[in-house]
Amino acid sequence: MSLSLHNIIPVIHAKWLGVDETCLIDNVSIDSRSLQNNNGTLFFALKGHNHDGHQYIPDLIDSGVRHFVVSHIPEKMAHKANFLLVDNTLDALQHFAAFYRKQxxxxxxxxxxxxxxxxxxxxxxxxxxxxxxxxxxxxxxxxxxxxxxxxxxxxxxxxxxxxxxxxxxxxxxxxxxxxxxxxxxxxxxxxxxxxxxxxxxxxxxxxxxxxxxxxxxxxxxxxxxxxxxxxxxxxxxxxxxxxxxxxxxxxxxxxxxxxxxxxxxxxxxxxxxxxxxxxxxxxxxxxxxxxxxxxxxxxxxxxxNLYPVEMRLQVKNGINNCTVIDDSYSSDYQSLKIALDFLEQHKTHKKKTVILSDIFQSGFPVEELYAKVSSLLLYNKIDTVIGIGEGIGAHLKDYPNFISFATTQDFLLQFNSSHFSNETILIKGARSFQFEEIVVVLEEKTHETVLEINLNAISHNLNFYKSKLKPTTKMMVMVKAFGYGSGSFEIAKLLAHHKVDYLGVAFADEGIALRNAGITMPIIVMNPENSAFAAMVAYNLEPEIYSVSVLKKFTVLAQQKNLSNYPIHLKLDTGMHRLGFEEKDLDELIGLLRNNNLISVKSIFSHFSASDDLQYKDFTLFQIRTFDSMSQKIMSELSISPIRHILNTSGIYNFSEYQFEMVRLGIGLYGVGNDPEEMTHLEHISTLKTIILQIKNIPVGDSVGYSRKFIADKPTRTAVIPIGYADGIPRSWGNEKGYVVVNQKKARIVGNICMDMLMIDVTDIDCREGDTVTVFGKSPRVTELAEVVGTIPYEILTSISHRVKRVFYKE
The missing domain is CATH 3.40.1190.10 (Mur-like, catalytic domain)
Known part of the structure; x- marks a missing residue:
């Protein structure tokens, strides 16, 4: 692409305001976070219900972007770039694409x-x-x-x-x-x-x-x-x-x-x-x-010769504390741009490595193609590139830290696991290069049970709850308890990409782990222990303060550390009666905070006890009134304007008119609502999968499993799968109460669930050893499992053992 602004202006029905309409455009972008944005980029500032590309224009100008399609010019930006003013930026993008197609x-x-x-x-x-x-x-x-x-x-x-x-x-x-x-x-x-x-x-x-x-x-x-x-x-x-x-x-x-x-x-x-x-x-x-x-x-x-199509970018744990991004079946120029953006969003280490095969069907002459590839890699600040194939080896040889192999087998023959550690590795290859073999040697070895996390579904659920909010309302998202069992690092990275305002964790060590994974956004520790205050300050974590004694102890630490206006978050007890200041504590609290420049009240919040159950609507409204009254008193007497928040997931859905300045999203992000109608808007994010280890034929009268809880009353075919209560499957899900899905058919669990295995009835199912088994996902949903065993989805999700491999993917 090489078009001048002058030619684009009439196509998108724009009014031009800027410094030079003869500039050439060689790239179009809608993502302010892409490292591929440059001075040849035309940035379309798209507006949605809960996002607005216009707000990132100052940062883009600072990074060198000079050409923008906008519906308004941000304040003080008018003479700093070229602006193409339109009524609707999405319409303009579509008009531009239609014009471009006609060429x-x-x-x-x-x-x-x-x-x-x-x-x-x-x-x-x-x-x-x-x-x-x-x-x-x-x-x-x-x-x-x-x-x-x-x-x-x-x-x-x-x-x-x-x-x-x-x-x-x-x-x-x-x-x-x-x-x-x-x-x-x-x-x-x-x-x-x-x-x-x-x-x-x-x-x-x-x-x-x-x-x-x-x-x-x-x-x-x-x-x-x-x-x-x-x-x-x-x-x-x-x-x-x-x-x-x-x-x-x-x-x-x-x-x-x-x-x-x-x-x-x-x-x-x-x-x-x-x-x-x-x-x-x-x-x-x-x-x-x-x-x-x-x-x-x-x-x-x-x-x-048709082959299974892998449509997902997958994030996996790798050897030696590496993170592996698996895109091993695709290598073309357009998808490389997407994969490099994905790498930047989900990197867990500062060092970034790309293993890349020859690229086919780019539409560019070979020299031009690899010049563009080299530029992409440089823009994305890739530290090491391993090229596999004759084309890439010849044309990228001058790239800094470039290592070349003629074939995948050459790479595998010379592979040494010690060459990779503490880095994020993108593996991207054309299908003929069989890069899945590289994934196998770089991936952390765990057993066959996998919890797959759909990052697209998480984004969908986040946006659903955002749609309930005013554009100015901030959002805090809970990633405590290992991200409700889904994996806090990757979830936090995605949330940072979506620019949520705060993350919430339960304990300081969870926040420290996020900091060590490269998460820089504000993190609130909801259950701070006094012994962890020093560590929290060292890692820039912000404590919830819920009592006078805790406030005094943190103030002493602040004096010792010579802190100034360190952010804290006040928890008020409005009826949950768990943690928090009660109304009788407010005068003493205000006295301790008045003229205290060691700390700064960043937010005031409270916790609902029954926002998910509308039979207690009056009590929830009482909590809201109490919170408003108590917080107003603190704000008035201290002359401060902190963020206030009381709505949790079910609060956002049922009481969205009481948003205050921020809301807290928890289990809803992970695809679980408390209302049947709410659930229809959510996508399930996690699928727990395993495989069939062995198939057995059980004669009449024989038993299966411990304590002989299942005895066959007819010839029965059973399959053993490698997952049990040590992996987080409730033992009470066994003995024909629960089922799994094999080849799209229900298979009842027979006998007691063991620590590491369970058995299923596959008498009427066409299956073989090695076939995939779905424990929960679209069917059965985790809510169904929880209902049968008499618990809540939170408990099921947070019980999935860390020994179960997490694989994150994006469609």
Whole structure:
């Protein structure tokens, strides 16, 4: 990309205010935190319900960015940069992307549907890349923001495009159609995702099909209802298992073999998958190859080589206190930019290492490509680069601390674990380089049980609760108890990325661990022990003060340390009767704080006892009135204006009108609400998985497990899985009260749960040793497990043992 501001101004209907409209733009950004922003960046200051890119413009100017698309110019910034003033910055980004798309004339596939969009896109890239230089949406960039960013990635060397489009509301697809401008359309499976944004399934399908209003042909499974909703001018190319009016008839022959009947000719295709969803996605890809005239032999060879698509960036614990970011199946220029931003957001160590393979299909000449890659690595301050492949080895040899290997096997042969320690390592390679073998040697060795944490879901839940707040309301998020069992370091990094105002921990050692992991944002210690005061000050942790005696002890320490205005947070007891100052304590408290310049009251807060239960609404409102009265007295007599906060997760949902200046988000961030309606808005963040170790056939009369609690009354097939109560599974979940999921089917737990293992009934389930088992996730949800065993989700989540490996991922 190389466009002048002068040419961009009329495209986005902007008024130009600045210093030089002839400047060239070679990069577009919406993320102020990206280290890739530079003086050639055009920054679109997007505004959302709870974010505003305009507030980061001063910092961006300080870092060298000079060109901004804005809906208003921040105060005192008018003559410091080029500003393109528009009514709506998102509309401007979309208009710019639509203009940019029109600069290129080659086939563009637009994909929509409920499921399978990203997999079909990735498979088509694999199938078509021998003939075409393909530009495609990175990861699942299919939203109102993701689509324009994807299209802006096109360059002059590309000659084929594949972009996916996802919508959740009426009116969104018309905007995406103008940006993608597809010449060929694909409709994948239509399911229940995002149904809540539409009045009916017909309305949702109608909206999705608007992507195809100007396409030449649409590929879809034969469906008269869907076809009737297409514009009459659009041709279809359909397939079916049974409808002989379809253009292509598919017959399943068993063992993943399909017979294809097209234009009177038959041929067989082997698909390397057994599940229905993968089969249908592969058929969609086959239809594209038929549409473009590929011969039978080529289709057979390429379809047979399709592979599982990993759509996630995963964060894992590595050897020698390293953190490993696994993106080992993808190596293209656009996704490298995303992965480097992800690395910066989730680094746990100052030292950053990238293991990178040759990059294919960039659209750039080789010299230009690796010059851009080198610049990206420098912008992101990568300390060491390990290049694997002949291309990267030849062109990045002058990069500081560059180490080159011809092949992955060469790297593994020379691998020494002592070469890596206390660093964050991004592993990013094209599929042919088999970088998963590098992940294996760098990943910390633990047993097969894994708690997967979905960072996208955490962001979604955070934004849901933010949507209940005024834009000026601050947010504190609780990451105590190892982030409610999910892992406090990674959660804290994500929250820092989202610029929440405070983190809350229970004890000083939790806060110290976050500081050692590089978290610099304010941290409040909610249960400070007197013995930890000195350590808290050393690590810049802010204590909750809940009694006169604690205040006096901290004041003595402040005198000894010669502190000045050290931040503290006053806890008031308004009815919980756990910790906190009562009304009778206020006069003495105020006396101790008056003219005390050693400490500074940063916030005043209290704790609800029943905000989750509306039968106690009157008591909750009494607590709010009491808190307001007590805090007002402290503020008035001390002439201070601290932050006040009383709303917790259920308080935000049920009593959002009492926000004061800040709220505290806890269990809601982790996908657990206290109201059925609230739960419909939350995404589950954690999935506990393990594998089948062994399968046994139990004859009638034989028992399973300790104390012979299960005795087979019919021939029974059981599977042993390596997870037990030492991993955090309640023992009371056993003996057929609970179940796990194997290959999408429920398998009841039989017998007593052991310390490290449990047994399940798989009599009617097609499974084998090594298959994945889901203990909780989408089904069963952790709330269901908690209800059956008579506890709360908090207890289940915080009980998951530290020996269970945490894997964080981003879609």
């Amino acid at each position: 290129f004339d080659f086939p563009i596939i637009g994909i929509t549907g409920s499921n399978g969009k990203t997999i079909v896109k990735e498979w088509l890239n694999f199938l078509l890349s021998p003939e075409y230089n393909v530009i495609r949406s990175p990861k699942s960039y299919n939203s109102q923001v993701g689509v324009p960013l994807s299209v802006i990635g096109i360059n002059e060397r590309h000659n084929f495009g594949i972009f996916e489009a996802g919508i959740s509301l009426v009116g969104e697809m018309e905007k995406l159609e103008k940006i993608i401008q597809p010449t060929l359309g694909i409709l994948t499976n239509i399911g229940s995702a995002h149904n809540e944004g539409f009045a009916s399934e017909e309305e949702k399908i109608t909206e999705k099909l608007k992507l195809f209003k100007n396409t030449e042909v649409v590929i879809l499974q034969k469906n008269q209802k869907n076809e009737a909703l297409l514009p009459p001018s659009v041709k279809t190319f359909t397939w079916s298992y049974s409808d002989t009016s379809a253009d292509v008839l598919i017959t399943e022959k068993g063992n993943s073999s399909l017979e294809i009947l097209w234009k009177g000719e038959q041929f067989l295709v082997e698909i390397p998958f057994h599940d229905k969803a993968s089969e249908e996605n592969a058929i969609t890809c086959l239809m594209v190859l038929l549409h473009f005239g590929y011969n039978q032999k080529t289709i057979q060879e390429r379809i047979a």
